[in-house]
Amino acid sequence: MDRPDPHPDRSRRPDEQGRPRRPDDHNDPDRPVRTGAPDGTDRRTRPAPRTSALELCLLRESLAYSCPEAETALALQGLGAGPVADAGTERQRARWLPEAAAGRAVAAFALSEPGAGSDAAALALRAEPEAGGGARRWRLTGTKTWISNAPWADFYTVFARTGPDPGPRGVTAFLVPADRPGLSGEPLDMLAPHALGTLTFDGVPVTGDDLLGEPGHGFGVAMRTLNLFRPSVGAFAVGMAQAALDASLAHAAERPAFGGVLRDLQSVSHQLAEMATRTEAARLLVYAAACAYDGSGGTGRDLPRRAAMAKLLATETAQYVVDAAVQIHGAAALRRGHLLEHLYREVRAPRIYEGASEVQRSLIARELFKQLHEERAAVRTPPPPSTKGSSTA
Numbered sequence: 483m484d485r486p487d488p489h490p491d492r493s494r495r496p497d498e499q500g501r502p503r504r505p506d507d508h509n510d511p512d513r514p515v516r517t518g519a520p521d522g523t524d525r526r527t528r529p530a531p532r533t534s535a536l537e538l539c540l541l542r543e544s545l546a547y548s549c550p551e552a553e554t555a556l557a558l559q560g561l562g563a564g565p566v567a568d569a570g571t572e573r574q575r576a577r578w579l580p581e582a583a584a585g586r587a588v589a590a591f592a593l594s595e596p597g598a599g600s601d602a603a604a605l606a607l608r609a610e611p612e613a614g615g616g617a618r619r620w621r622l623t624g625t626k627t628w629i630s631n632a633p634w635a636d637f638y639t640v641f642a643r644t645g646p647d648p649g650p651r652g653v654t655a656f657l658v659p660a661d662r663p664g665l666s667g668e669p670l671d672m673l674a675p676h677a678l679g680t681l682t683f684d685g686v687p688v689t690g691d692d693l694l695g696e697p698g699h700g701f702g703v704a705m706r707t708l709n710l711f712r713p714s715v716g717a718f719a720v721g722m723a724q725a726a727l728d729a730s731l732a733h734a735a736e737r738p739a740f741g742g743v744l745r746d747l748q749s750v751s752h753q754l755a756e757m758a759t760r761t762e763a764a765r766l767l768v769y770a771a772a773c774a775y776d777g778s779g780g781t782g783r784d785l786p787r788r789a790a791m792a793k794l795l796a797t798e799t800a801q802y803v804v805d806a807a808v809q810i811h812g813a814a815a816l817r818r819g820h821l822l823e824h825l826y827r828e829v830r831a832p833r834i835y836e837g838a839s840e841v842q843r844s845l846i847a848r849e850l851f852k853q854l855h856e857e858r859a860a861v862r863t864p865p866p867p868s869t870k871g872s873s874t875a
């Protein structure tokens with residue numbers, strides 16, 4: 483299968499010493515880069531076609547190849563603005579999406595809490611009805627953590643509990659502008675440069691105008707967003723794996739060793755073949771998941787399984803490929819500032835966020851057994867006999 487060249491701008495490749503090129507205007511790596519989002523809105527007035535899942539994957543893959551920080555900045559805008567595009571009112575969209583698309587407003591997606599990471603449905607941030615405020619006024623109280631772009635974002639998609647029901651029921655999504663009273667935050671220092679922090683909600687006021695979708699349906703907003711973004715996390719990983727592979731090929735072709743060069747050693751060339759094969763397999767699974775999303779308009783029943791498989795395989799593959807690339811480069815790869823030192827730190831987090839690998843496996847298995855159950859039920863319940871005579875098909 484031909485694939486679009488994800489590296490059209492060769493000047494953005496690592497420099498001759500294998501050092502990553504950074505965005506010129508991004509001097510503090512712990513602050514979010516203000517960048518446009520693939521959110522489907524023109525930066526002025528005209529609505530533009532929404533970015534497809536496949537386009538999102540191609541964007542993320544090619545940016546990850548050249549500069550993971552730039553990739554992350556783009557992806558986080560999309561993750562934060564995605565629920566607004568999906569479930570926001572016309573007013574919310576008009577207010578925030580052009581700003582996010584133009585890079586003038588930074589978006590964030592606030593689901594995780596200290597007591598609710600993988601088990602996101604256990605979230606505890608309370609949205610309590612405001613005393614005397616009527617049915618559509620709440621106060622948000624609690625903590626969110628590991629929130630990308632916090633505390634610098636301009637607006638947050640916040641998932642809070644409005645009802646007494648446990649689990650996913652009773653979760654409501656709100657769009658909370660960062661300047662609301664009672665909202666504060668602290669940055670967290672991470673292994674790889676990533677704008678990320680905690681948020682404290684101390685009675686933050688929200689109203690019906692801030693709802694994203696209906697009360698009690700917030701978990702669906704979160705899951706729909708993740709179904710779109712999970713394959714693209716895989717694309718991010720594929721881009722990093724390809725960068726590590728290309729650097730390894732170049733190195734193995736030139737590095738003198740035992741009277742020849744590294745590539746002459748069969749164990750090295752076989753390792754490169756394995757890295758390339760796994761990277762291509764991951765890429766194809768990512769593209770397949772994205773195409774399934776686009777083909778079904780985001781409603782396919784198999785999307786959760788496909789998205790989970792793509793994210794799982796691609797992020798685990800990227801970890802394998804980057805680690806193997808470090809081995810092929812030897813000590814040079816571990817020097818601060820080397821491309822692989824950088825990728826080695828960058829590649830780790832995607833195996834944890836937007837659902838850890840173990841969570842993806844559980845999700846895939848659950849979907850497989852659900853499908854088996856449905857197929858068996860269909861066999862046990864034959865369709866009613868046709869009243870139009872027998873079919874010959």
Ligand SMILES: Cc1cc2nc3c(=O)[nH]c(=O)nc-3n(C[C@H](O)[C@H](O)[C@H](O)COP(=O)(O)OP(=O)(O)OC[C@H]3O[C@@H](n4cnc5c(N)ncnc54)[C@H](O)[C@@H]3O)c2cc1C
Nearest residue numbers: 591592593594599600628629630831834835836837838840
């Ligand atoms: C760089 C980065 C950016 C992030 N950005 C955001 C963001 O923008 N918004 C947001 O809301 N969150 C964000 N997160 C949080 C992320 O979604 C959580 O870290 C993730 O959901 C895992 O939760 P946890 O870290 O609390 O780990 P835990 O839930 O405590 O899990 C720890 C480990 O336990 C194991 N485990 C957990 N559940 C299972 C299971 N069911 N079966 C088997 N094993 C299991 C896994 O090995 C897992 O890694 C980000 C995290 C990182 C690292």
